[in-house]
Amino acid sequence: MTFPASSALSGPCGPAGDRTGPARKEMVDRLEDDGVLTDPRLREALVRLRLDVLLPHAYVRTSEPGIEPIQWHLLDGSHPEDRQEWLDLVHSGESVLLQRDGEPLEALGRGPVTGGHMTSMSTYLPATVEALQTLRPAPRKNYLELGPGPGVSLALAALVTGHGYATGIERDASMAAFAQQNLDRLALGATVAQGDALDGHVPAAPYDLMHSGIGVPRVPCAWVEQLAPGGRLLTTLTTRTPSWPGQLLVTRTPAGSIEAVLQGRPRGYRPLHGYRWLTAVTLRPRIAAEPGRPRATRLAPLPDDAYGFWIAAAYLAPGLVRDFQAKTMTVVAPEDESWAVADSDGATVRTHGPRDVWAELEEVHARWVRAGRPSLYRVEIPAADGPQHVTSGTGPDALTWTLPAGSGTPQPRRSPSTPDVKEAL
Structure with a gap:
């Protein structure tokens, strides 16, 4: 499989100075040992993908369910006091909480935070792996991610399908810009457009593969129309x-x-x-x-x-x-x-x-x-x-x-x- 080349890359996909390779390898081995990960293309993509670039911060809930207002702690991956806990969370395979109530993501402050509800997060990684293996992405297959959030599954699809074949459509403008910026740092050639995922994305249609990161009560007509x-x-x-x-x-x-x-x-x-x-x-x-x-x-x-x-x-x-x-x-x-x-x-x-x-x-x-x-x-x-x-x-x-x-x-x-x-x- 061919991966994009870029002067910004050093070894695994991502900016230079990467020290997360062992954590990624351990995460991938765990998915294989649990019988979740079986696709060799997807395995190689997971080994290479810098999750720390896509998920540079994380909210951790510190209050019990049902307690209002909710108490959070924001981990900043660039801060020495937060770094190890943040890295462990990012490579745990668990969902990583990223955004409260559609807030702007440019300048979040680390530490305790009160109130708000999560409006964007990464998906539980075994679920992402299972979904992509069901779709069976392959080189040069046109892929659409409906509601990509921070873009983890979109990035994995881009690594498999190739430069320019993976597109995401994201409702939240702040999250769309955040995901695009981080994907660009990985030089994957993946695009995130801002818009309503229920409408699909006509400019790049039709699609060989479509994955919805949001649940819907019924299948939107636009999705079916845009399926190749x-x-x-x-x-x-x-x-x-x-x-x-x-x-x-x-x-x-x-x-x-x-x-x-x-x-x-x-x-x-x-x-x-x-x-x-x-x-x-x-x-x-x-x-x-x-x-x-x-x-x-x-x-x-x-x-x-x-x-x-x-x-x-x-x-x-x-x-x-x-x-x-x-x-x-x-x-x-x-x-x-x-x-x-x-x-x-x-x-x-x-x-x-x-x-x-x-x-x-x-x-x-x-x-x-x-x-x-x-x-x-x-x-x-x-x-x-x-x-x-x-x-x-x-x-x-x-x-x-x-x-x-x-x-x-x-x-x-x-x-x-x-x-x-x-x-x-």
Whole structure:
């Protein structure tokens, strides 16, 4: 594979004076040992990419979830007192928090910071690797990153596709300029344009590969229109719950028709700007004090990796969110002040409120079993901007639903203090 040459480079991709090579090698070895990283092109790109250039600072949350205002500490990678903690975080593979409330990024001050919510961050690195390996980038493939943030996945794609083949479209002007400046320091030939990712980016279309760094309730028509024959598009389909995300792979066949497959995943990208997730955080004290009345159940809590069931529940029992910090499985309908708490014996559940949350899950599970326990769902995406239907198959027992119309930015019905997407569980 050929990488761009530049007088600014010294060894691995990035400015001269690089001392992060061992940390990158350790990070890559860890991804391989965990079975996440298998693509040799992507491995070479990860070994070379200077993450410290793309992520020159990092916010660390110092207050507990649910506490307002949030307390942060800003690590400045250029400051001697912060450098080691910052380098460890940048190469940990965890998400790196970069921007509060769309703030300008030119002159952030290190140290304690009070208030605000994160509006941009890097993605959990194993998720980035999995997404790119699903798309299978290759030299001279035209690539579009929808919502690139600081540009980590865009930079990796650029290293594989080559100079001038990777483009990002970023809503936040400050983040777009920040990412472009850092990408230019790496001399990758990647471009970040400022604009609405939901519109795609017509000037460089059509695209062989499209990756969305934001979750969307349905596939924007513009994305499908800009997908080249033989091209692949990967995005998160988001619902009101952050608990059970779905990953959608859209393919345009060489003949021009569209095929799309949805599957549940352990994680997904955060929703588009303005979209509000549900949260169980504010109800935790009440749930602890009033777990509910016990009743028997034949639905023992399903494992977390029963993704086919959980993604169906996100749509067929809407308005639910799971509290993953609870000792036993706890599923909450925040807007209805209802919840279900499964006991550790697996045979008893406690329910509270006007909505019988567990009964709804029991019903979805019964339907899922009758449908053959599907793990994959087909999504019908019409050529025009019409209804997008999801189905597990054919026959009277198939699970079906329709994705919401429009881009969709639902707001909570009840409490104006409900935390938004940036503080989801």
